Amino acid sequence: MKFIWVLSGKRIKRGLMLIVALFFALGIFYAEQQNIEVFMPLDPGPAAVYSVETDKKQIALTFDISWGEERAGPILDVLEQKGIKKATFFLSSPWAETHPDIVKRIVDMGFEVGSHGHRHENYSTLSEDQIRTQIRKAHHILSGLTKTEPNLIRFPNGDFDKRVLKIADDLGYTAVQWDTDSLDWMNPGKEKIVQRVTSKAHPGDIVLMHASDSSKQLHEALPEIIDDLKKKGYQFVTVSELIAGAEVELNPVD
Template identity: 40%
Template sequence: MGFIYVLNGKRLKNSMFIILTALFTAWFLFVQNFVHIPVFSTDKGPKAFYRGDDGVVLSFNIGWGDEKAAPIIETLEKLEVKSAVFFLSGSWAERHPDLVDKIKKRGYEIGVLGYEYKDYSELEDEQIRRDLNKALEVFKKLGIKDVEYARAPTGHFDERFLKIAERNSLHVIHWSLDSKDWTNPGKEMIVENVASAKKGDIILLHASDSAKQTAVALPLILKTLKDKGLEMVPLSKMVSDASSKTSEIN
C-alpha cells in the first residue's frame, strides 16, 4: 500500500521556523557554556577590559560582610603576594575603613563596585549614576584617590554602564576566569576552577562573607599558578601593556 503525504505550506513554514529556532537556541547555549563571552561592548564606543596578554591578575570582589575579607587580606600578606586588585562596594568600604586602609597600605589596587550591591542591568541610567557617584564620594572620604577601575556589582551590565563609567573616567573591568568560589564547592574545586588559568587571565575571586572557602583555597591557588609559571601582575600593568600593544598595531 502506498502513502501520499500532503504538506500544508503554512504548516511547513511554521515547522521550519520552530526547528531553526531550536537549533539557534541550542547553539547559543553551547556558546554560553563553552565559549566565554563575558562582556557587552560597542563597536566604536567604550569597551570592558577582561583579559590581557601576560601574567595573571587576582581580583577580589567585596560587596558585603564582616568576616571573610580580613583573613583573605592576611593570607595574601602571609604568602607575600604583592599584586592584587580589590573591587569594593562603597557601602562596605564605609563600614570597614580599617580594612580599606590595610588594602591600601599593602599596595593592592582598589576599584569601585558601586555603592549598593545591585544589578546594574535592571536599573535606570540615573540610578546607576547615583549609585556609582555615591561610592566614589565614599572613596574620596577614605583617601582612595585617582580611582581608575570599575566593575558592575553583580557582573551584569550593558552599554549604558560602559558609557556612564567612561564619563567618570573609569575603565570597566570584567574577568576571563571565574573561580566560582562564591558557590562554596569546596577548596579543591575552587583550585581546579583556577587551574585552567593562562597568560592574560583576570581571575574572579570574592572576599565577601558568601565566599566561605576562598581563604583556605588561596595557598593552593597560588601554588597552582606558580607551578604553571604564571606571574601575578598588577591590573594597571596588564591594562597598560595591552593598551601599548594596541597602539603599536594601530
Template identity: 45%
Template sequence: MTMKEREESSMEINRVIYNVPTRKRILALTFNIAFGYLVPVQLLSLLRRKGVKKATFFLTGEWVRLNPGIAKRIQRMGYEIASHGHRHEDYTTHSNVWIEREVKAAKRAIFNATGIKTNMIRTPSGDLDSRVIKKLLSMKQTIVHWDTDSLDWKYKNVKKIVQRVIPHIHPGAIVLLHGCDPWTQTLKALPIILKGIKKKGYALVTVNELLSNLRPKANRK
C-alpha cells in the same frame, strides 16, 4: 535593533576589559568585596603570609563606608583598589541618573577611607548591557570584567573552585575571587590556587599593570 545600533553595541562591549593580550606570563588576581568583615580580614592576613604583593580589590562604596579601617589596611598593604559600585545592585535595572549617582558615591567613599581616586569599576555581579557600558564610558570609567571565574561564592567544594582557575589561566588573564562573608571556602582554595599559579611560572600583577601592556609606550630617544 538596526545594523548601526548592533555595530555600536559591539564596539561598546569590546571596550570592556576581560583580559589583556600579552605573551608575558602574568595575570591579575582580583577580589570583589561587598559583604562582611571576618573573611576580608582573614584574606588580608593570608595574602601577607603567602607573600602576595600584587592584587586588585574591587570594593563597594557601602562596604567601605562600614569598614573604612579594612579598606585602609588594603591600601596600606599596597594593593590596588577600584570600585565595585556603591550598593551591590544590578545596574541594568536602573536609570542612567541612578548609575551616575552610585558611581560617584562609591568613588567618594573609597576616597574618604583610603585617599585613592579611582576611575576603574567592576559592576556588581558583572551585570552589564550596552546602555550601562555606554554610560560608564561617558563617565571616563575603565570597565573591568574577568575571563577566569572561580565561582567561589557558589561552590563550597575547594577542589571545584581550584579546577575553575588553574587549568584556565593564561598570559593576561583576569581571575575573579571574592573576599566576602560567609564564603570561607575562598580562604581554603586560595593557597592551592597560588601554588598552582607559581608552579605554572606566572607572576601576579595589578589590573593597571596588566593594562599597561595595552597602552602605547612613549618613543625613547
C-alpha cells in the same frame, strides 16, 4: 557597407556589456562597503575588559567585597604570607564605609582598589541618572577612604548594558569583568575551587574571586592556587598594570 555595420554593431554590444559589468562590479563593492559599516562600526563605543592579549605570564587576581567582615581578613593574611604584593580589590562603597580598618589594610598592603559601585543591584535596570548617582556616590566614598581616585569599576553582579558602559566611561572609569571565574561563592569545596582556577588560568587572565562572607572556602583554596600559579611561572600584577602592558581583549555589548 553591410559588413562594416555588422562589425561595428558587435563592437558596440561588447562595449555596452563592459559598461554594464563595470557598474555591476561597482554596485557590489558599494554594497560590501555598506555592510562593513553596518557590521564593523568604526567606533563601537566603550567596552568591558575581560582579559588581555600577552605572551607574558602575567595574571591579575581580583577580589570583590560587598558585605561581611569575617573573610576579608583571612584572605589578606594568605596574600601577605605568600608574598603577593599585587592584586586588585573591587569594593562596594557602603561596605567600605563601615569597614575603614579593612580598607586601610588593603591600601597599606599596596593593593589596587577599584569601585564595586554603591547599592548592590543590577545597573542595567536603573535610569541613566540613577546609574550616574550610584557611580559618583561610590567614587566619593572610596576616594575619601583610600586617598586615591579609583578609575576601574566592576558593576554589581557583573551586570551592565551599553548605557552603563557609556556613563562609566564618561565618568572616567574602565569596566572590568573576568575571564576565569572561581565560583568560590558557591562553596563547592576547596579542591574544586583550586582546580577550576588553575586549570583555566592563562597569560593575561583576570581571575574573579570574592572576599565577602559568602565565600567561605576561598581562604583555604587560595594558598594552593598561588603556589600552583607560581610554579607555572606566573607573575601577579594589578588589573591596571595588566591593561597598561598588553593588548586588551574588549567585549562590547550588542
